[in-house]
Amino acid sequence: MNMRIQLNEKEIPRQWYNLSADLPSPLQPPLGPDGNPISPDMLKPIFPNALIEQEVSQDRWIDIPEEILNILLTWRPTPLHRAKALEEALDTPARIYYKNESISPPGSHKPNTAVAQAYYNKKEGVKRLTTETGAGQWGSALSFACSLIGLQCKVFMVRISFDQKPYRKIMMQTWGAECVPSPSNETKAGREVLEKNPDTSGSLGIAISEAVEAAVTDKSGQTKYSLGSVLNHVLLHQTIIGLEAKKQLEKAGEKKVDTVIGCAGGGSNFAGLSFPFIYDKINGAQIDIIPVEPWSCPTMTKGPFLYDLGDASGMTPLLPMHSLGHNFVPPPIHAGGLRYHGMAPLVSQSIVEGLISPLAIHQLECYQSAIFFAGTEGIIVAPETSHAVAVAIREAKKAKEEGKEKVILFNLSGHGLLDLSGYDAYMGGKLEDYEFPTEELEKNLEALKDFPKPKMVKTGQN
Amino acid sequence: MLGHKVPFGYCEKPGRELFCPKIFQCWGANSRVHSYIQQKYSPEEIERALKPPTPKLTTLVELIQKAKEG
Numbered sequence: 362m363n364m365r366i367q368l369n370e371k372e373i374p375r376q377w378y379n380l381s382a383d384l385p386s387p388l389q390p391p392l393g394p395d396g397n398p399i400s401p402d403m404l405k406p407i408f409p410n411a412l413i414e415q416e417v418s419q420d421r422w423i424d425i426p427e428e429i430l431n432i433l434l435t436w437r438p439t440p441l442h443r444a445k446a447l448e449e450a451l452d453t454p455a456r457i458y459y460k461n462e463s464i465s466p467p468g469s470h471k472p473n474t475a476v477a478q479a480y481y482n483k484k485e486g487v488k489r490l491t492t493e494t495g496a497g498q499w500g501s502a503l504s505f506a507c508s509l510i511g512l513q514c515k516v517f518m519v520r521i522s523f524d525q526k527p528y529r530k531i532m533m534q535t536w537g538a539e540c541v542p543s544p545s546n547e548t549k550a551g552r553e554v555l556e557k558n559p560d561t562s563g564s565l566g567i568a569i570s571e572a573v574e575a576a577v578t579d580k581s582g583q584t585k586y587s588l589g590s591v592l593n594h595v596l597l598h599q600t601i602i603g604l605e606a607k608k609q610l611e612k613a614g615e616k617k618v619d620t621v622i623g624c625a626g627g628g629s630n631f632a633g634l635s636f637p638f639i640y641d642k643i644n645g646a647q648i649d650i651i652p653v654e655p656w657s658c659p660t661m662t663k664g665p666f667l668y669d670l671g672d673a674s675g676m677t678p679l680l681p682m683h684s685l686g687h688n689f690v691p692p693p694i695h696a697g698g699l700r701y702h703g704m705a706p707l708v709s710q711s712i713v714e715g716l717i718s719p720l721a722i723h724q725l726e727c728y729q730s731a732i733f734f735a736g737t738e739g740i741i742v743a744p745e746t747s748h749a750v751a752v753a754i755r756e757a758k759k760a761k762e763e764g765k766e767k768v769i770l771f772n773l774s775g776h777g778l779l780d781l782s783g784y785d786a787y788m789g790g791k792l793e794d795y796e797f798p799t800e801e802l803e804k805n806l807e808a809l810k811d812f813p814k815p816k817m818v819k820t821g822q823n
Numbered sequence: 824m825l826g827h828k829v830p831f832g833y834c835e836k837p838g839r840e841l842f843c844p845k846i847f848q849c850w851g852a853n854s855r856v857h858s859y860i861q862q863k864y865s866p867e868e869i870e871r872a873l874k875p876p877t878p879k880l881t882t883l884v885e886l887i888q889k890a891k892e893g
Contacts, residue, residue, distance in 0.1 A: 391880040394888070399880055406887050416880075521833070549893065562833055570886055577890035591879045660845075706878065 364445055366458075366609040368438035374604040375425055377597045380636045380707055382421035383643050385714055388593075388706055390417075406577045407586035409485040412478060415594035423597060425477075432476045432509055436465045437601070441609035442773075446737040448757065455760035455767040457753055458613070460606045460634060462774050463740065467532065469775030470630045471502030471589055474598035478587045479506040488583040489513035491575045493543065493568030496522050497529025498743075498775065499589035504538035514538035517545065517571040520563035528779045543568035550574050590627025591705045599633025606770060607637055615768050618648060620756050622771040624748040625652035625661065625719070628705030630774035636707075639716050649756075650717040652708060653748040655727075656794070660704045661712060661719035720752060723794040727751045728787035731777070743775035744783045831856075841872035 381388060390398040401413045408416070415423060425433075444457040462470035482490060490512055494500030500516040507514035516538055523530060523542035533540040543563045544551035550570035554561055561567075576586040588595060610618060621638045623631030631652045642648050654661055711717045731747035733754065734740065742750055753771040760767040777784065786792050831850065834843045842860065843849075850856040860869060877885070 391878050393881060393884045399884055403884050403887070404880070406891070407883065550889075558836070561836070564833075569882070570889075573883060573886040574890040577887055578893070586883075588879070588883075 362443065362445070363613065364443050366441040366443070366613045368605060368608055368612075370434055370438075372608060373430060373434065373438050374601050374608075375430065376422040376604075377425060378600040378604060378637050378640060379415075379418055379421055379423055379593075379597055380600075380632075380639060380711070381593060382419050383640055384707075384710055385643065386710075387419075388710055391706075407573060409481045409487060409585060411481040411485065412594045415597055416592060418593075418597075425601070426480065429477050429480050432480075432506075433473070433601070435509075436472075438605045438609075439464055439602070441606055441613070442738070443613065444738050444753075447734060447754075450733070450737045451754065451757050451761065453757040453761040454765065455757040455769050456615070457757055457769045457771075458606075458610065458615075459738075459753070459771050459773045460602055460609075461740075462602060462630065462772060463742070463746075463776035465502075467498070467502045467505045468778070469498050469502065469743065470599060470602060470633060470772070471499050471775075472505055473601055473633065474589065474595045474629065475499075475502040475506035475587070476509070477598040478595075479503070479510040479512055482585050482587070483510050483512055486583065487512065487585045488581075489515065489579070490585055490587045491515045491517070491572040492587045492589065493517045493519070493565060493572045494522075494529075494589075495519050495565050495568075496526055496780070497533070500538070500540065501529050501532040501536070502589065503587055504533040504536035504540075507538065508536040515572075515575060516540045517543040517551075517568040517575075519543055519565060519568050520561065523563075526779070543571050545571060547571070548574045548578075590629040593705075593707060595629050596632040596636065596705055596707055599629050600636050602630070602633035602772060603635060603637035606634060610768070610770070617646065617768065618770050619767040620649045620651065620753075620769045622651045622653060622749045622752050622756070622769070624745045624772070624774060625654050625704070625708060626745060628652070628708035630745075630772050632705060632708055634770070634772040635717065639711060642716055650711075651752055652712075652717055652719045653752045654719060654721050655748065656721045656723045661709075662721040722748060722751055724792055725787070725794050728784065728792065730754050732784070732787070740773065741777045741781075741784070742773060743777040744780050746772075746774045746777070749774070841868055844873050844876060846872075 393399045393403060401417065404413050440461050442459050442461055444459055448455065448457055465472045479490065490503060490507055492500060492503050494516050497518060500518055504514050504516065514537070516533055518530060518540050520542040530540045541547065544554040544561060544567050546552055546555065548571040550567065554567055573586050576584045618638065621635050623634045625631040635650050638648055638650060642650065652661060712719060727744070727747035730751035731742050734742060734750045749771040753769050756767065756769050834846050834849060841864070846860065847857065864872070
């Protein structure tokens, strides 16, 4: 039995898979601020033509240019590991596999799209890319890609992360990128925020505003903007993960996979692994496909204290009033990654279509699982990735209870060697889960019962 | 995607005028959050803050237009 299933260089997939071509009901065109569909021309100030074409493409397969493959081959195909030690520790009949994306130079799946985006920009004469980054995973991946392809890179890093997480910043600088804390004085958007609140810790929203402004206002026209998640072309580039995994499972002698799992923030690593399997599911395969998100910041599953997303006029929850003191300071929540407030439309639509089943889990289970995984398989995973590990372990335990020989696959999207503070907090007993008190929950749900419920409409239908 | 501890103040003032639209989902375990928000903000402000997130492409087009207008 092979513990590590490898593909040779010649076996690397030469096309990306585009789920847009196969969704049972197509995505509706995105609307601009004026309510009319966004035209490709509207995106040209920030994206090269090739990426805009991919964003709206309905072609099922899109060729990967040789130049991109040559760079990806630096670390790809990534290995598929059989988690035998984990299986034995769990005493499960399940066979657990994980796709190890942590071996890329920046340590995550992010360079799969960073390299492609840098390539297409360079090809169309762009000299510099701007972007935003939170904790720095995306910023470091784009810096890496720009360095290899020969582009300048400027990263607006959320101030709180810039101050608290220096190592990713150093990685970006090592790859030749310029990394500035956001808000900065370099853009109008940044200056406006600093004027109102000089001590702000920044946000991804401000950093995006700055990065877009820096691209649009470059009078030379040689600067474009790059985004690391959510958009269709980003997810497309990540599908190389799942396409490799399918070939590797076949090499391992697996005829079918039962469960596919990925953590989901903006959706790119989950999509990368799962979309080629969603294709199989659309064509009749029985596969449970599970995007996992944190309980503390849910996007797909939503928390119990919901406002209704479907009707703006009915969104204010009617909740009991309590008296408050002036010292109202709730304890901090530890956002172990995945704190991205926007899910990729293709992932959202896959939920509506019933193709995938999202799950939200608590951070204690995530860290407990990550430590168990490190103790058996040896890899210290990123806090984001721990969500996928936790659900893989849950599924393996379920297989044991049911006495079933399931095949479980998850995406090890990145290592956690630069994000150890969460592990430290967990092992120091400083983390806690955020349970909703049942009585409080019921009371509040009762108060919400007359509010309009969100309408779940499959796109392309009324 | 911050990957570290986030104080409540960050979610209340996420670099924009009003609190983050996810505030009740992230901090829902603490019922005082609801009372606090309701005491501090008007119903109109709460409704405005809780509007569904704008699709990413729409946001990008808005930002492009804003940057062009200077």
